[in-house]
Amino acid sequence: MRHEFRLEDWVPRVYRFALRLCRDAHVAEDLTQDTFLRAWRQQQRLRDAGALRVWLFRITVNLWQDRLRRGRLPVSMAGQLPDEFLGSAALPDHEPSAREDLAKALAALDALPPRQREVLHMSACEQMTTPEIAEVLGISAEAVKSNLSLARKAMRQQLSDINETV
């Protein structure tokens, strides 16, 4: 690509974001792969290398929305959680109680409405600013703030028992 970057750095981030969008490991892999192929084909559109993360995430969102429009949803997507996040193998460095808390947090996160989940992921895990999140999702800054506020409130309510022990 004209704006050189290491795939090793960006593939995991795009994959995790895709996972938050679709909640299916196989679909997330496809989305990640398609994201980088489209980014490679449209590389001349990226004017500012500093906007790489927003640009890549935006492509991922567009690809995911294309899939939703075409109805290409996997059978496994019925609100289920990816198994690899719930098993102890995925969290080897944590005590069983901590693993349980993380599993509950993941369940609470995935129970959020999609827009709130996406906004919360970008804010908490990527530390993205409100304008950046708004650009990725193609919504207003006010909508981002509103969704973030609702998501945090819902998560706090669902995880009140966890927070007492964290």
Added chain:
Amino acid sequence: MKPCDQIDDFLSGALSAESRAAFAAHLSGCADCRSAERETHQLDALLLTLDEQAAVPTELVKRIDGRLRQAHRRRLIVRSAAAVAAGVLILALWYIRPQPAIEIVEKTPTLPVEITAVRVDFSDEVLAVPQKTDSPNVVFYWVYPNLASTTSPEGSP
């Protein structure tokens, strides 16, 4: 709306500057809101941990790298083929380019605008024999010495 209801708007930056300042003042004296603020930071830390622990397929980077290289090679092949095709097309167009037409103009003789009658008086010393030509306006004469006149007693050559 109670001030405590604004905690999430405060944390997500949704408050105006004025409301934010007012809520900050409230926060310093409200144990519930401070607790909610602390819980939110803990929640963000928890989500970050979750994200960092998410298992990324080990072969995914390699697979995407392979696909990108494949796409790059395909693009090179397509561009090379397009360049060759363009060259062939240019040569073909040059070869079949239209040639300039040769114009054949047939000229038809025209009559002189003005016919000039010339009167020629030949002396008796010559014989003038008119010859026909293609043009009705032109007459050639073959001129011969008049031997009869040169043999006359008073004539001289």
